[in-house]
Amino acid sequence: MSAQKKRNFQIEAFKHRVVVDPKYAEKTWKILEHAIHEIYNHNASGLSFEELYRNAYNMVLHKFGEKLYSGLVTTMTFHLKEISKGIEAAQGELFLVELNRKWADHNKALQMIRDILMYMDRTFIPSTHKTPVHELGLNLWRDVVIHSIKTQSRLRDTLLELVHMERSGEVINRGLMRNIVKMLMDLGSSVYQEDFEKHFLDVSADFYRLESQQFIESCDCGDYLKKAERRLNEEIERVSHYLDARSEPKITSVVEKEMIESHMQRLVHMENSGLVNMFVDDKYEDLGRMYNLFRRVPSGLSIVRDVMTSYIRDTGKQLVTDPDRIKDPVDYVQRLLDLKDKYDKVISLAFNNDKTFQNALNSSFEYFINLNARSPEFISLFVDDKLRRGLRGVSEEDIEIVLDKVMMLFRYLQEKDVFEKYYKQHLAKRLLSGKTVSDDAERSLIVKLKTECGYQFTSKLEGMFTDMKTSQDTMQGFYSRFGAELGEGPTLVVQVLTTGSWPTQASTTCNLPPEILGICEKFKSYYLGTHTGRRLSWQTNMGSADLKATFGKGQKHELNVSTYQMCVLMLFNNADRLNYRDIEQATEIPAVDLKRCLQSLACVKGRNVLRKEPMSKDIAEDDAFFFNDKFTSKLYKVKIGTVVAQRESEPENQETRQRVEEDRKPQIEAAIVRIMKARRVLDHNNIVAEVTKQLQSRFLPNPVVIKKRIESLIEREFLERDKEDRKLYRYLA
């Protein structure tokens, strides 16, 4: 561009004729040197800043920058050496005070010097790549004062000594401390780290190693943790008061390592006060402290978790295998729930609701609850107990809470199908004896089961409820049609149960008394008249009856008995004395049931409406029974031998097991076929794995049983073995 412009006049700048005084530089420097001396001697008030600035300016301008700079270095070094001597001479505690004072002085002086030499700082130094004045001052301070042989170690030791004193509980001058540390930081982070922090960390590690050793010998676990926590907080506080904030993670990790990590195992397993004792004594605070401290170190929490897991497993295992506990199923389940509550509380109060701890808790329960094969039965019995009487007078929300807890246990069960089996039995008894406290609670639980296991699981249970409802309507219909005609006769309440929905029981019909045969027949024809194509059979083993009886002194009572008992008692309308064999012949009740029902009629005090000869606890086949004229009771209504669901006896239990196993066979086969239909070809181990996966929401199939089912399917030509690889199965469409 400039080339295209017209050439203009060149105006030469007016040039000073500079008189070069050969001593100019020397003289000027002398002035400045003097000024620096005065500044260090606190005599700066007589100096003219303007003059000094101009002199320095001129020196730089006249190319004497180099001289100025080196002069500054020499002079400042000289002064700092003097200062250093003074600091070194300071005795005892005055050392730091002196250092701090001189440091302040030096800073002030440095400020002034920099102002005077500002022109040099701005022009000469950048162009010659020298250290700027302020930094130069700091470097010289570092090299001359701080790193002087006498001061360097003394400063370090003094600082560390102060920290140690503070750790020992003495009060120190934190302001002074902060200033000195600040000085080190101002001199550069490497100075702070090399001259102080490194040593500080080492000494701290030694200190805490020793202290933790002492503590662990003398304190119990809780106290130790308290002390460790306090130490940790002290260090954090120390950093905030007079150390570099970046030191905080370093010093805390030292404390963590020495006080926690090195002693974790010992702390957790400490006799009489370790983790297990904290669990036993519900020491939530200590547990929380342990959690928070151990969380700081790697693998700390996993140690706590492992100990917790194995402890829960042990206690749980003891609980479920204790023969005393097994005697009382309701108590057994209640204890399981209490155990769960306890650890839920620990985890929420002390362990910060940590997911990994919750998982550990769940897996522990899953482990031990399935150690006892009767857990499913007992849980169902627990529900039965609650729904029969346990929940009377309890608010709806509380019912929900109990049921939710039960569902939680249910989730841990591997053999959910066994639970279903028992639940069905118990529900049937509850429904038929009219003993359910709350229909809502019953339905609520079924809904929960449904959400947990799907429609299939509960469809039959729901069928039972439907039957009950339908039966009510049927009875209403029956009585509205025949009510008048039936008159004073006995009242019949029939529950029509759909086969398949209700637990199957070998139907052994006894002979009903002639008094009710009539109405039974009438109902039968009424029902079959409205429902063609159906078959009705009387399940006399499941019913109950209310009888009005008059005893010796004209006393009237209403007896609540089972259908079997009713059949027996009705016989005594026509006879005062009957032999066992007579009764058996007349009623055709199966011997086991008959004995049981006679026992409750004749052998239970306060309920003995019959008298037995000879008097004994057990029923023999040649006993004789009499109507007990002298029966008395304070109550008008007398309940005899209620059919409460009880834990099964050993043989019954075996039988149920067997039935469950039988029921599982088709389920396993169906699963195999489903899988093979989709996969066409699959090897043995994969089939087993898949089947297990598919069925685990209901039960845990045994691999041998799966294998047997596969063999059976091969024989029935659903599958074949591959001709080359005998471990492969093929699906045959």
Added chain:
Amino acid sequence: MTSVVDFLHMNRFDIVQIYRQYCDIRSQNGLYHGNEDSGHVESQIAKSSKQALAELFLYVKSSLQMGNSIVDELAKVMSHPNLMVDFSEFSRFYEFVFFVSREHGQKNITVSRAVRAWRLVLDGRFRLLNQWCDFVENNQRHNISEDTWLQVLAFSCCVHENLEGYDPEGAWPVLIDDFVEHMYRQSGSNKISKLYCTCGDSESQSGVFEDSLP
């Protein structure tokens, strides 16, 4: 397939002839297994060969009513030199044994018949034959299925006297699994535990088993 009809006119019951016929039907079937371009044709073939086998089976059963024991007849086949040379030939024969040992309309054979047949055909081929047969006689109540029958041959081939070569994950029929467990138990629980714990000491183990399982 016309040859089946020929059979019905044979006046002497010749088991070797029947066996040859069986092989023919089976290999015809196998021939089509080779080229799998048309599933329909294949299933047709399979169907007709199945029918042929059924007719052959009926013939065998009706001829045997004359009183000959099938086991004696099978011995004749075995003494025939040309038929027993290589293993694939033998395994075809082994299948044939199951085929003729069945009762009419059944898919499996009784324990006693299976044991007799095993003692005959696996003689010298299965080192644990005696133990196997004893075990099955004493412990198996159900009939032997075709799958189990075939797997016993595979088992006899890959298992040594000391049960080495048996893989518990190997998809063996339950009867074979049970047999192995029974053998382990018989050889003494103390020795068996040794087998599982001291894996390094294999020399003494095999010694133990040779002693205990002659």
